Amino acid sequence: MIEWSQETITAFQKTLLNWYDQHKRDLPWRKDHDPYHVWVSEIMLQQTQVQTVIPYYLRFMKEFPTVQALADADEAHLMKAWEGLGYYSRARNLQKAARQIVTDYHGQWPTTVKGLQELSGVGPYTAGAIASIAFNQPVAAIDGNAFRVFSRLLEIDDDVAKPQTRKVFENVVDQIISKDRPGDFNQAIMDLGTSYMSAANYDSSHSPVKEFNQAYLDGIEDQFPVKTKKKRPVRHDFFALVLHADNQILFDKRPSTGILANFLMFPMFDQHDLIKDKSDSQEVLIHRVEEQMSTEDRLPVHLHQLPAKPVIHTFTHQQWHITLLRGSLPADSDLSYFPGKWIQIDHFNDIAFPKVQLKMWQAYQKAIAKK
DNA sequence: TATACGTGGCT
DNA sequence: TAGCCAAGTAT
Incomplete structure (x- = not known):
């Protein structure tokens, strides 16, 4: 009472x-x-x-x-x-x-x-x-x-x-x-x-x-009010791939559960998952991504780190540090070979993307424009 | 019950 | 600036 x-x-x-x-x-x-x-x-x-x-x-x-x-x-x-x-x-x-x-x-x-x-x-x-x-x-x-x-x-x-x-x-x-x-x-x-x-x-x-x-x-x-403090976001380091082919870019559909469920995003790799040895350099990790994307010799993917700062995006419980990697493909590559979805840049405006994806796209365009 | 789930504004 | 806050819910 x-x-x-x-x-x-x-x-x-x-x-x-x-x-x-x-x-x-x-x-x-x-x-x-x-x-x-x-x-x-x-x-x-x-x-x-x-x-x-x-x-x-x-x-x-x-x-x-x-x-x-x-x-x-x-x-x-x-x-x-x-x-x-x-x-x-x-x-x-x-x-x-x-x-x-x-x-x-x-x-x-x-x-x-x-x-x-x-x-x-x-x-x-x-x-x-x-x-x-x-x-x-x-x-x-x-x-x-x-x-x-x-x-x-x-x-x-x-x-x-x-x-x-x-x-x-x-x-x-x-x-x-x-x-x-x-x-x-x-x-x-x-x-x-x-x-x-x-x-x-x-x-x-x-x-x-x-x-x-x-x-x-x-x-x-x-x-007042009395409220216990929240925990700090946990940092995760990722590579994100921008794989260009003509006017199309490769996207992955995220899992149906968890953060940003079902959204289309650039293919992402948790850097922690790529580490085999503590002494692995950034270049070694990038090379492992290249290997994963090029499981057949006939379609080697070459990746270059963009001269851009990592994209940092903070969620309630996670903070993502994303290093953008630009990928190049041999001419006349069979695009259907890649897991994921090739999407026309012209169609981006019709698709819903989460903020972090829009940030990555902006950062990528900015880096390309500078070159 | 404690934690995951987005983004933007404010100090 | 890093942290808190904003008309919470699902699991």
Whole structure:
């Protein structure tokens, strides 16, 4: 049980919702409460900032205006619409869920948290957000904003990085949430959490709910939320091959699981896997790649390291250092001999690539232009 | 439960 | 600048 009295709870709701009515952000997915609009925006907003999402959301609604259109979309089209947004399993789960709705539910949306969580990619937060915003259910939607805001308001010091902490906050919000306007309540908390009560540069002294903010009143806001630190990304060193033949370049399709699943990328070799002896030089490793690519003498591949800095790309858990290798083939080589897919440069714009692949292509073109 | 999963912004 | 943060979920 929280310390707030029923009077305090009512006063908080009123203050928060009045502020929201006057100052809520005008966002494209707030024009109505259509569950499709709410759902797509919530999936895009997972771990992604509002300003990043807006243009993606607007394009997405033009391309796929309805659940049916999304269910019918071909995967390449879908991934192109998601290109650059990251966490690409979100897009695949989105379509999986669209097909669930169309096929399994005959177009009828589940309206409860439990029902919504049956949809692929919809977890406790997103289910709460859709249920409250689209279906007016008085349920919590605990995201990073809610963790931050309520941890400060009530000086809750449970570690928000731990999964079990979610239920502590759900219990709190279940008691405080407005039963009349649950969707607006949850969205108001998010607006508060990105403005007066943001992670950095918060401005609690001007916050509409400062008198309810115990951590502020006690001068200890900087202690909330309590969150254990993340681990640093692990470094991996790769070679990436740029194998040119006429106007085509060789691509590999990545495995169907793991990071950047299913994307087409330049063939990549983990340098660590190429090492046989500690004393192996970079030249020796490159030569081993040449051997792997030229298993028959009739098609020797010659590789040259490009006069370019390695491409460095950091993910949440990995940091890639990629050395680009340009490959040359004998004239009239049989391209079908190589494992992978030859793609016309002219067609690059129609294919979805992850950011690191676009970086490699840019670095390659820059290096070639210099020569 | 702890970890993997992308990208961009900010200090 | 290296690290943290941003409307989390799946496994």
